[in-house]
Amino acid sequence: MDSASSRLSMRSRLRHAFHAGMALPPGTEPHLAGALRDTLQHPGSMVRAELAYRIASSLGMSDERSENLAIAIEYFHTASLLFDDLPAMDDARVRRGAPCAHQVYGEGAAILAALALINRAYSLVWKSVAGLPAEVQAGSLTYLERHLGIAGLLNGQSQDLHYAGLAPQLREPQSIAMGKTVSLIRLALVLPAMVAQARAEETRLLDRLAVFWGLSYQTLDDLKDVLPSSDVHGKTAARDAFLDRPNLTLTIGIAESFDRVDRLMKLAGRAIARLEKRHVRLAFLREVGVQFKKEIANLSEASLTRAS
Amino acid sequence: MDSASSRLSMRSRLRHAFHAGMALPPGTEPHLAGALRDTLQHPGSMVRAELAYRIASSLGMSDERSENLAIAIEYFHTASLLFDDLPAMDDARVRRGAPCAHQVYGEGAAILAALALINRAYSLVWKSVAGLPAEVQAGSLTYLERHLGIAGLLNGQSQDLHYAGLAPQLREPQSIAMGKTVSLIRLALVLPAMVAQARAEETRLLDRLAVFWGLSYQTLDDLKDVLPSSDVHGKTAARDAFLDRPNLTLTIGIAESFDRVDRLMKLAGRAIARLEKRHVRLAFLREVGVQFKKEIANLSEASLTRAS
Numbered sequence: 001m002d003s004a005s006s007r008l009s010m011r012s013r014l015r016h017a018f019h020a021g022m023a024l025p026p027g028t029e030p031h032l033a034g035a036l037r038d039t040l041q042h043p044g045s046m047v048r049a050e051l052a053y054r055i056a057s058s059l060g061m062s063d064e065r066s067e068n069l070a071i072a073i074e075y076f077h078t079a080s081l082l083f084d085d086l087p088a089m090d091d092a093r094v095r096r097g098a099p100c101a102h103q104v105y106g107e108g109a110a111i112l113a114a115l116a117l118i119n120r121a122y123s124l125v126w127k128s129v130a131g132l133p134a135e136v137q138a139g140s141l142t143y144l145e146r147h148l149g150i151a152g153l154l155n156g157q158s159q160d161l162h163y164a165g166l167a168p169q170l171r172e173p174q175s176i177a178m179g180k181t182v183s184l185i186r187l188a189l190v191l192p193a194m195v196a197q198a199r200a201e202e203t204r205l206l207d208r209l210a211v212f213w214g215l216s217y218q219t220l221d222d223l224k225d226v227l228p229s230s231d232v233h234g235k236t237a238a239r240d241a242f243l244d245r246p247n248l249t250l251t252i253g254i255a256e257s258f259d260r261v262d263r264l265m266k267l268a269g270r271a272i273a274r275l276e277k278r279h280v281r282l283a284f285l286r287e288v289g290v291q292f293k294k295e296i297a298n299l300s301e302a303s304l305t306r307a308s
Numbered sequence: 309m310d311s312a313s314s315r316l317s318m319r320s321r322l323r324h325a326f327h328a329g330m331a332l333p334p335g336t337e338p339h340l341a342g343a344l345r346d347t348l349q350h351p352g353s354m355v356r357a358e359l360a361y362r363i364a365s366s367l368g369m370s371d372e373r374s375e376n377l378a379i380a381i382e383y384f385h386t387a388s389l390l391f392d393d394l395p396a397m398d399d400a401r402v403r404r405g406a407p408c409a410h411q412v413y414g415e416g417a418a419i420l421a422a423l424a425l426i427n428r429a430y431s432l433v434w435k436s437v438a439g440l441p442a443e444v445q446a447g448s449l450t451y452l453e454r455h456l457g458i459a460g461l462l463n464g465q466s467q468d469l470h471y472a473g474l475a476p477q478l479r480e481p482q483s484i485a486m487g488k489t490v491s492l493i494r495l496a497l498v499l500p501a502m503v504a505q506a507r508a509e510e511t512r513l514l515d516r517l518a519v520f521w522g523l524s525y526q527t528l529d530d531l532k533d534v535l536p537s538s539d540v541h542g543k544t545a546a547r548d549a550f551l552d553r554p555n556l557t558l559t560i561g562i563a564e565s566f567d568r569v570d571r572l573m574k575l576a577g578r579a580i581a582r583l584e585k586r587h588v589r590l591a592f593l594r595e596v597g598v599q600f601k602k603e604i605a606n607l608s609e610a611s612l613t614r615a616s
Contacts, residue, residue: 007402022406022458024458025458025459025463027460028466029463029466029467029470029474030465030470030473031335031466031469031470032458032463032466036458036587067342078462083419083423086415086416086419088414088415088416088419089416089419106393106396107396107594108394108396108397108466108469109466109469109470111391111394111396111397111419112462112465112466112469115391115462116425116457116462118423118426119453119456119457119458119462120453120458121428122401122453123449123452123457126445126449127432130442130445130446131442132441137434137438138438141431141434142431145427145428145430145431148427149424149427149431150330150332150333150336150340150344150424150427151333154340154420154423154424154427155333155335155336155337155340156415157420158336158337158339158340158417158420159337161337161339161420162337162338162339162416162417165338166337193475276481294462298358
């Protein structure tokens, strides 16, 4: 079953697939090739890919389909980071501990590299549902469209970008996080279940879990942006206040942010308990919760050290 | 059959579908909504959509599938224009007779609007193949991936963008046009045939036709960029020389460019004759040839007027 060594081999297989899943044909223009090569060499934590893969395979999907779907979601995520980092968006310099692609190869190359990842990602999603019943394909691809598109990720990114000019009643960091952050976590948790033809109740619980985790994750990210230890995460720090971006911690304070993450993690724990009852193999989701709590504890400690 | 009035109604239906195919949910962030609304209000000539629709329906595909595929291809094309016009790419000011989206709503909004069109386009392609045999779906989606992606459109755009720095043996406008321009024409001509399950020989002939037309089209575009009448086409003129972009006319001269278009149109005519023998309804492709020749004649006249 899920021994530590098989988990390790899954991780290295996913890392390999992330790198190998996007072959560069000979004749690829050098700036585009460079931007893609650098991006593929810095996969980040791949937490979304790992979640997607483990949910899919826990629910009986083949290794190949699970891997295709997992890498697709990671490519969508990576493309969104390439766009986010552009001067017209967050104007970041560093990503995953390396200079941003647009800094090295130019904005045009960064944009085209992101589009190449998106093109490949749609193709991998398609491979993960090829040959499945038409209604499973339709349901999965509609869910994908909704959460990636203008009702999901893209709207969240646009609200994030134009936060300073939003009407006061729309300046709500949590609701912006629903589009910006929860959308991709939803794809990582729910899409694999849909493709694996899970029952409606399981899909619903995973959707709730995605909301709890996504909001926790965004709150942690906001805390990291505010707390001084943030530059160890390989991202430029304290950008939100500087750029007037939504940041929950800046709105409700550090202590209340930690409290909120706590409450969300409790709700997540309950959803996991119910999922586990239905599918014992989904118990692995607990580990992610444990990881999260470790990260929260580290961050909380850093914040206390800073206060002292 | 294909009377002038039914052609007119097809055109207005496609224009309506272009506009209505991308609904903006309430709560769409205002910059993103504005960029999309403006873009959808300026569909351009929709020549790719019309070709795709007519090929698909000539080969027996249902109206709904034909329309979905046609609009998808037009959305991919429109998204590529939004990216092309960005300051980091062609830095254009005017598109389709109106100010570019990034000029009005900012670069971030233009990028997100383009991504929304792409997301919708993949979904529409998917709808056009839903429920078809698995091998038809796989073949069509693989063709789509290849010609949109890093071996097709994206590489052409990157070569176009980085032309000034390309090694001398790669500074070949015709080969760059294969990626930049032919890719989307291929999707407009070949993809509908694949989805309609045409025979291999027909698909092959349409693929050749796409190459002849695509290269003609690019050469005409290069001529327009060089000739003084170009600003009537709603695009900023004489950009290629200014930006050091590939332009065949700048390389081989005006007369030789007209000759080349002529030769390509003859080859296209032969491919159409063979297609017509196999499918009488594909005879409509001749009309496009006639349109092309009119445009060439107008341009040639303009060039003579200028010389006199």
